[in-house]
Amino acid sequence: MKGNIVLIGGDARQIEMADYLQQKGMEVTLLGFDRWCSLRPGMKKAAGKADVDWExxxxxILPVSGIKPEQKVEAVFSENTLxxxxxxxxxxxxxxxxxTGIRTEAADKLMTRINRSYTALMERNDTAIxxxxxxxxxxLLMAIQETEHTIHQSRTLVLGFGRTGQTIAGTFSAVGAYAKVGTSDPAETARAEAMGHDVFDLSRLNQAVSQADICINTIPSLILSENILIQIPAHTLIIDIASSPGGTDFExxxxxxxxxxxxxxxPGVTAPKTxxxxxxxxxxxxxxxxxxxxEA
Known part of the structure; x- marks a missing residue:
C-alpha cells in the first residue's frame, strides 16, 4: 500500500511505528526528530514545517500523549519544544x-476551529486489546522489581476489568497470584466471574485493600482516595496505570x-518496538x- 504520512513528535514508539509503516510502503516524514540520527532508507527527516508537503x-500522526495545552506535543527527540x-x-x-493517541481538550478545540475530525487510537478496541x-x-515487571516477595501467592487486587484489566488479572493469576477483581460494572462482574476470578464490588474497596500486597488500578478516576488509602497496609505496592492524573491520591x-x-x-516504556x-x-x-x- 502506498501513502504519504508525517509523524509529528512522540517517543520511541513513533520510531518503531515509522519503521513499520515504511516497510509497508508508506513514505514517512518525521517532524520533531532533530536529535534522532538513525534514519532508515525511505524516511525523510524534516528540519522544519517548510520541509513537509502538507497538501x-x-x-x-501525532504523539500517543496527544495535543496538550497551547498545542504543545511531546517530542523526546527534539532539541526544542514542539x-x-x-x-x-x-x-x-x-x-x-x-x-493521535488520546483525546484531549486542546485537540478538541483545535479540530473545532479548523472544522476537522480526528481519530484517537487509544479509544479503539483493537488498539486497547x-x-x-x-x-x-x-x-508484572514493576511488581517483581518493587516488591520483596514473590508474585506467586501474593494477594493482588486489579481495579477495573476492561480490556487492560482482563489481561492484567489473567497474567498475575497465571504466575500464581491470588488475583481479585474490583468493579461495580455488572458486565465486567459477569465477565470476571466467567473467567474464574474472585470479584468484589468497589463499594467494599476499603475492606479489600486492607488485605492486599499489590493493588493495580486501571480506572481513570480518583478511586484510591485518602479514605481508602488509610486502610492500606504500609507494605502494599500500588501501581496505577490509568491515564493522567491517575486514580490515586499520590500525595x-x-x-x-x-x-x-x-x-x-x-508499552512505550517496556516494549516500544511492540x-x-x-x-x-x-x-x-x-x-x-x-x-x-x-473509491466508493
Whole structure:
C-alpha cells in the first residue's frame, strides 16, 4: 500500500511505528526528530514545517500523549519544544486522516476551529486489546522489581476489568497470584466471574485493600482516595496505570509511606518496538479503510 504520512513528535514508539509503516510502503516524514540520527532508507527527516508537503499527505500522526495545552506535543527527540500550528491543518486535503493517541481538550478545540475530525487510537478496541499484553507484562515487571516477595501467592487486587484489566488479572493469576477483581460494572462482574476470578464490588474497596500486597488500578478516576488509602497496609505496592492524573491520591500515599507508582503508557516504556508496531498496524488499517471510502 502506498501513502504519504508525517509523524509529528512522540517517543520511541513513533520510531518503531515509522519503521513499520515504511516497510509497508508508506513514505514517512518525521517532524520533531532533530536529535534522532538513525534514519532508515525511505524516511525523510524534516528540519522544519517548510520541509513537509502538507497538501500531499494521507495522514498526520501525532504523539500517543496527544495535543496538550497551547498545542504543545511531546517530542523526546527534539532539541526544542514542539507546537502544532493551525495553519498546517488548513493545508491538508479533505480526506487526510488526523490521528493521535488520546483525546484531549486542546485537540478538541483545535479540530473545532479548523472544522476537522480526528481519530484517537487509544479509544479503539483493537488498539486497547493489542496494547493490553505489553501493559500487563510491564505491570508484572514493576511488581517483581518493587516488591520483596514473590508474585506467586501474593494477594493482588486489579481495579477495573476492561480490556487492560482482563489481561492484567489473567497474567498475575497465571504466575500464581491470588488475583481479585474490583468493579461495580455488572458486565465486567459477569465477565470476571466467567473467567474464574474472585470479584468484589468497589463499594467494599476499603475492606479489600486492607488485605492486599499489590493493588493495580486501571480506572481513570480518583478511586484510591485518602479514605481508602488509610486502610492500606504500609507494605502494599500500588501501581496505577490509568491515564493522567491517575486514580490515586499520590500525595497522601507519600505521606503514609506507601509506594504508589504512576505508570501510564507502559508499552512505550517496556516494549516500544511492540507498541510501535501495534500502533502502526492500526494506522495501516485506518488508511486502508479511508482508501475504500474514497473509491466508493
Amino acid at each position: 500531499t499527505l494521507d495522514a498526520v 507546537y502544532v500550528e493551525e495553519s498546517w491543518f488548513h493545508r491538508l486535503k479533505p480526506e487526510c486522516l488526523i490521528i 493489542y496494547n493490553s499484553v505489553p501493559t500487563a507484562e510491564g505491570v 497522601y500515599a507519600e505521606k503514609r509511606g506507601i509506594r504508589a507508582l504512576q505508570a501510564p503508557g507502559l 507498541a510501535g508496531h501495534i500502533l502502526g498496524k492500526v494506522i495501516l488499517q485506518l488508511l486502508k479503510e479511508n482508501d475504500g471510502k474514497k
